[in-house]
Amino acid sequence: MTLTVTRLAPALGALVQGIDLSQPVSADALEELRAALVRYQVLFFRQQSITPRQHRDFAARFGELHTHPIYPQHPEASEILVLDTESVDLKDNAIWHTDVTFSATPPLGAVLVARQLPQSGGDTLWASSFAAYDALSDRLKVLLEGLTATHDFTKSFPLKRFGLTAADTQRWNETRLKNPPLSHPVLRTHPESGRKGLFVNEGFTTEINELPEQEGKALLDFLFAHQARPDFGVRWRWASGDIAFWDNRSTSHYAVDDYRPARRIMHRATILGDRPY
16 A cells, blocks of 8 residues: 655645555554644545444544534444534534634544435635644734634534534533533644644634733634635535545634535544644
8 A cells, every 4th residue: 555645735735546445544553644734734635434333443543532412422433523504504614713722632533435426515724723823913913822712612603503402512511520620722732743833723712811802802703704714715615435535733724614515424533632722
């Protein structure tokens, strides 16, 4: 097995060829993929055919898997969450976000498999937090050093949208108790590359702790808009059999919601990470 990795955009993204993810991945190939993930931040694989269990097993080679507290789980593999527009409210995916930053140890990464696609639309965009940080002025970089921000589960998962039944409300309340608002550094150092990147996102970040409310809001609004600049990103047009594997420590992403009322089904395995610093 010989891997070929081709860069897709200047900021991030690479196409990986020469591997069948339905088969066990060798230790050497696994290390190549780890290195490519850190370097390119999001990896894409075409023409794959994997079951939910194979999906789970591949992702688990990179670390322990997370079980999402709100989204439904696949019946064949509980570690696989199901993003089905026919049954789940996915408005929170149609903004720039980094997954599960309401956790003290946000995910290392995620593996997303396309299961059912609309005839057109439904692309996903990823942006590099490294590129966004590097493009800031030196003075703003100094200002951001040492700042922390609050991340809150309820910003993307409000009770009014995810408490439609008594069972949903009970699950939401339990999740809220287990995941109170917490703080992460505004600038995160990647534990493998040592590079700095922005670590705030529109999906879960609510305030900058060390600044007055209005100043913090203005700064967050700027950082959210800054991270979304096209020159920091890559756009993926999904096809049947596609898989994306991204580094959640150094990216944000946006699922374009332009295909309704067509149905879109995606499966995601989420790999547990460590505490940001």
